[in-house]
Amino acid sequence: MTNTSNTSHKRFTLGISLKLFIAFWLVIITSVLISYLITMQFKQLPLQEQATPQQLKILVKFSEKVNDKEKVKLKELQRNFYRKYQQDLIIKRINNNRIYLPRKPGWFEIRNYLEKNPLNNPVTIDFGFAKVTSSQPIMIDGKQYQFFIAKEIHRKHIINLIKQLPVAIRILLLFSISFLCCWLLAKSFSKPLIAIQKASKDIGEGKLTTRITEFDQRSDEFGDLARSFNQMAEQLESNISAHQRLLGDVSHELRSPLTRLQLAVAMAEKNIGNTEEQQKHLNRCELEVERLDEMIADVLTLSRLEHNKNTCVFEEVNLNKLVNKIVNDGQYFATSKQVEVIFIEKLNYTISADEKLLASAISNVVNNAIKYSPVEQQVIVELKEQSNTIMLSISDNGSGVPESMIDKLFQPFFRVADARDRSSGGTGLGLAIAQQAISLHHGSIVAKNQSSGGLLITITLPLST
Numbered sequence: 064m065t066n067t068s069n070t071s072h073k074r075f076t077l078g079i080s081l082k083l084f085i086a087f088w089l090v091i092i093t094s095v096l097i098s099y100l101i102t103m104q105f106k107q108l109p110l111q112e113q114a115t116p117q118q119l120k121i122l123v124k125f126s127e128k129v130n131d132k133e134k135v136k137l138k139e140l141q142r143n144f145y146r147k148y149q150q151d152l153i154i155k156r157i158n159n160n161r162i163y164l165p166r167k168p169g170w171f172e173i174r175n176y177l178e179k180n181p182l183n184n185p186v187t188i189d190f191g192f193a194k195v196t197s198s199q200p201i202m203i204d205g206k207q208y209q210f211f212i213a214k215e216i217h218r219k220h221i222i223n224l225i226k227q228l229p230v231a232i233r234i235l236l237l238f239s240i241s242f243l244c245c246w247l248l249a250k251s252f253s254k255p256l257i258a259i260q261k262a263s264k265d266i267g268e269g270k271l272t273t274r275i276t277e278f279d280q281r282s283d284e285f286g287d288l289a290r291s292f293n294q295m296a297e298q299l300e301s302n303i304s305a306h307q308r309l310l311g312d313v314s315h316e317l318r319s320p321l322t323r324l325q326l327a328v329a330m331a332e333k334n335i336g337n338t339e340e341q342q343k344h345l346n347r348c349e350l351e352v353e354r355l356d357e358m359i360a361d362v363l364t365l366s367r368l369e370h371n372k373n374t375c376v377f378e379e380v381n382l383n384k385l386v387n388k389i390v391n392d393g394q395y396f397a398t399s400k401q402v403e404v405i406f407i408e409k410l411n412y413t414i415s416a417d418e419k420l421l422a423s424a425i426s427n428v429v430n431n432a433i434k435y436s437p438v439e440q441q442v443i444v445e446l447k448e449q450s451n452t453i454m455l456s457i458s459d460n461g462s463g464v465p466e467s468m469i470d471k472l473f474q475p476f477f478r479v480a481d482a483r484d485r486s487s488g489g490t491g492l493g494l495a496i497a498q499q500a501i502s503l504h505h506g507s508i509v510a511k512n513q514s515s516g517g518l519l520i521t522i523t524l525p526l527s528t
């Protein structure tokens with residue numbers, strides 16, 4: 064499995080690098096060739112200028128010395144000329160158009176030019192790297208020749224240097240430089256793609272901690288892509304670990320009532336015949352089954368809210384009426400504790416909401432406030448508008464929540480003191496469900512300890528959802 068994935072990764076790496084490289088290289092070579100063909104049309108001929116009398120004098124003088132001589136070696140003539148004048152002598156044999164010139168890089172251009180042009184008049188031709196002065200007719204061994212003098216110009220211009228190189232070397236240079244540039248370009252494009260492909264593969268294989276670290280600091284589009292990828296991986300990891308934690312918590316939480324149920328069943332069996340004892344244990348069984356049912360229902364609700372976000376039915380809801388009803392219902396339970404629930408409403412608000420869902424979230428918070436409120440105290444429910452949002456605050460005078468735990472209040476199964484809340488029958492899922500429900504209404508819910516004591520829960524809802 065790993066072997067196959069390694070091979071496919073290698074194939075991808077090689078494939079993408081090669082494809083990009085070939086594409087870049089082809090584009091460069093073709094554009095160079097096209098531009099060469101186009102510039103060939105406008106290619107400038109070497110500049111012709113008037114021959115300097117000095118050069119002409121040398122040419123005439125040397126020609127007179129050599130003229131009509133026999134058994135003269137051309138190579139030697141050239142050597143002697145160079146020794147004397149530090150310039151090169153170019154000889155052209157007229158009848159076969161053959162040019163004798165020193166082997167120097169780039170001088171093939173001079174050869175081509177002289178082959179094509181008779182140049183009988185006295186001119187100087189500037190080839191960029193050498194100036195050639197023409198020409199003096201001469202007879203050697205009874206054959207007709209033409210003498211030219213070439214004076215090298217040492218202009219250190221890169222173009223001139225390249226011009227002097229033979230065509231094969233120039234083509235090789237073009238191929239090697241373009242090869243290198245294209246390879247580097249292809250690498251710089253393919254590297255991020257390969258890293259993203261590898262990271263996606265790793266995530267697919269379950270390595271959720273995988274992040275792209277090589278080029279996420281880059282300020283270009285690849286950097287953006289890497290950062291988005293990392294953000295996605297982060298979200299995925301946190302979602303999956305939250306689900307794993309939830310699954311672990313659910314199994315753990317289900318075990319406690321099941322154990323108590325088992326125990327109660329065993330006790331009931333043991334007390335067969337003792338009707339009173341048996342009834343007590345059967346009542347316990349019933350209670351634990353109820354708790355199990357309640358917990359499973361809450362887990363299902365939470366899961367439904369997390370996953371089926373589109374199942375809400377939004378309609379126009381009068382918020383004041385809704386909160387009023389919840390407060391009245393809560394008051395019924397609060398009275399038994401001599402707790403008073405006070406509802407302060409400023410304006411009348413109608414919002415678009417899933418009435419049942421919103422009601423369950425608000426009533427959970429109100430019921431908690433009543434549950435954790437000391438006897439003969441007040442629970443204040445206030446509905447007002449602030450910074451273009453609707454704010455519903457629920458406060459009590461209870462013991463509040465330890466500051467270090469306040470952030471965990473909305474996590475599933477979180478309870479401040481296990482024993483106390485277990486005996487009060489809570490599952491620790493109520494606030495988690497409320498948070499999901501409020502967020503489905505594009506709102507938020509926060510908890511804060513009040514300076515005067517007790518917990519303050521604030522639900523914020525947009526004015527028009």
Ligand code: ADP
Pocket residue numbers: 427431432435459461462463464472477478479480484488489490491492493494495518
């Ligand atoms: P439960 O079903 O246990 O009440 P919740 O999610 O509604 O679950 O609450 C989670 C925990 O938050 C509670 O167990 C309790 O410890 C704490 N809590 C919630 N509301 C209050 C409050 N008004 N005062 C103090 N503690 C609270």
